[in-house]
Amino acid sequence: MPHTDASTDTGAGPTPQLGGNVEDTLDLRLPEELLALFQEDEQSGDLEDGDTTETSDLLDNPAGWGSANTSAGAFHLAPVRIERDLARISRWMNDPAVAAFWGLAGPDSVTAAHLRAQLDGDGRSIPCLGVLSGIPMSYFEVYRADLDPVARHYPARPHDIGIHLLIGGVADRGRGVGSTLLRAVADLVLDNRPRCARVIAEPDLRNTPSVSAFLSAGFRFSAEVDLPDKRAALMVRDRALRKLL
Template sequence: MLLEHSFPLEKSESGVISHAQKLVLQGEITFGHCFVAQFDERINNLEQLLFLIDGVFYHHPSIQHIQLPTSQWHASQAWQGLIDAFDSESFSRFEFYANPINGLKVQTRALFTERYEDRACPTRPVNLSGEVYRRFNHDIGKFISFKVADPLADLDVFHTWMHNPRVSKFWEQDWSKEKLQSYLANKLHTPFNLPLIGYFDDQAFGYFEVYWAGEDRIAPYYSWQAHDRGLHLLVGNEAFRGSRYFKAWCTAISHFIFLDWPQTQKIVLEPRHDNQRLLNQITKLGFIKEYEFEFPHKRAALVSIEKVKFYKENFQC
C-alpha cells in the first residue's frame, strides 16, 4: 500500500492534525505510552490512515503502541484495511514499521534454487520490477522511493554519476555508456542482485545494489547466514548529499531490505576502509564496523546491522 501524495501534518497535544486536508487523528494516551485513537469519519481510505498513524509515531516518540477500538472504528473502510494487514485493532510501533504495508509494494514472485560446489544457499525469490518501495520521510518532508534500474531509461543519469570524480574514486567504473549499459543489464538478469535507482519526490539521486551475501564475493570473508543481504551504493546527485539526506535514504533502503524478505536478519556492506565519510555517517544509524579485511581489489571494512537493532535505532522501537 503506497501513498502517492502527502499532506502537511502538525503535532497536537493528543495526536496529529492536517489543517490543509481537515484530517485529524486524536486520542487518549494511556499508561504513558499507549495511544487509543478516536474515530474520525473524515478519514476515507487506508493510505490516509497509515499516514496519520505514522505521523503519530513520528511526532510522539514516547508512544509505543496504538489501538483503534472496534467499538468506534468498525464501520470505517480504512480501519477494515488496517485489520486485514495487522489482524488486530492493536499493534506496537515495531509491528507497524515491520509490516510490508508500510512502504513496500508487494509483488507475487516465483522461487528458485541454485546449488554450488562450495556452498548451499536456500531458495530465493526471483527479482522484482518497477517501483518497489515508497514512504514519506517526515524529517525532510519528501517521499523517498526505489525503482528497479532500467539499463536504457536510466543509462544517461547512471553514466553521469559514474563519471563524477567523487564517485569514480570509490567505484572505479567511469566506463563508456555501452559498458555501463551491459553492466546494468547483467545485474538486472542475475537473480542474486537487485539494481535500484533511488528518488526523492521522484527526482533521481542515487544507485543501490541489493544482493544475497551467500552468493556474493563477500561470502568467504565473514560467517554469513542464509538470508543475509548486502548493499553497494552511491549518491550521484549533488543536491541530495549531506547528513539529513543520508539518514533518510540509508534508513529507507535498509527498511526496504528487511521488509522485502522477512527472513533477513542482517545487512552487510563492504566499503573501502578509508571511506571515512560513509563510516562516520552510517554508524550513527546503528551500523557497526566489525573489522577490516583484504579483498583482491581493495582493503575493505565489514559494516553490518541486525534487524532488531535497525528498528530500535531508526524507528525507536
C-alpha cells in the first residue's frame, strides 16, 4: 500500500464484496417520522447555538463550509456531481491500491451506483471531491456516524460525524498530504457542526499507513472494532482536544 498518510483509504470505504448481507453506510433505513425528528433537533439545536441559518437536512451542505488554508495550499470540499465527476472518481477506484480497500473497481457504472446511492439517499452521507489549490485530487465521504450501521459496533454519541478518504493521484501520496487533508476536513466539520463533539473514522486495522495518517492528523486510536467486513481501528478526533493534538 502507499506510504503513510498517502494511503488511498484513510477512512473506511467500501471493502471488497463479501455478499449481499454486508452492512454499509446506506443499508440502515430510518422511518420518515424519525428522520423528521432528527431534522427538527438539528434546526432547534443550531439556533440554540446562535446559528441563524436553519438546517434542512441531516448533514447540511459541505460546499458551504468554506475553505481551509493548509501547508499544501487552499483546500475545500465540492459535493460530487455525477455528470462532471464520474470518470475521474471511477479512474481512481480502478487504481489497484484503491480497489484493495474500496472494492469498486470495474466499469463506470460500478462507481456511479455507489455515488447515486448516496446522492439519492436521505442526506446522511455526502460524497465530495477534495479540491487542493483548485485541483480535484481526492475523494471524501462525510457521513453521520451516529445514524450509520457502524453505530451498532461502537459507543456512538449523537451527532458523531465520520469521514472516508482516498487520495486520487500517485503524486499526492507519500508526502504528508493525506494527514494534512484529514486534519483540514475534521476542522471544517467541527467549525461548521457545533453539535458534533467528535469526528470518527474506521480504517481497516491492517492498513497501517492509514492509521498512521490519522494519528498524524490529530486523531487518537480509541479501540479495535469488529465490523461485518473487517476489523477496524476506531480513530477519534475530539473537539475538546483539537488544540492539543
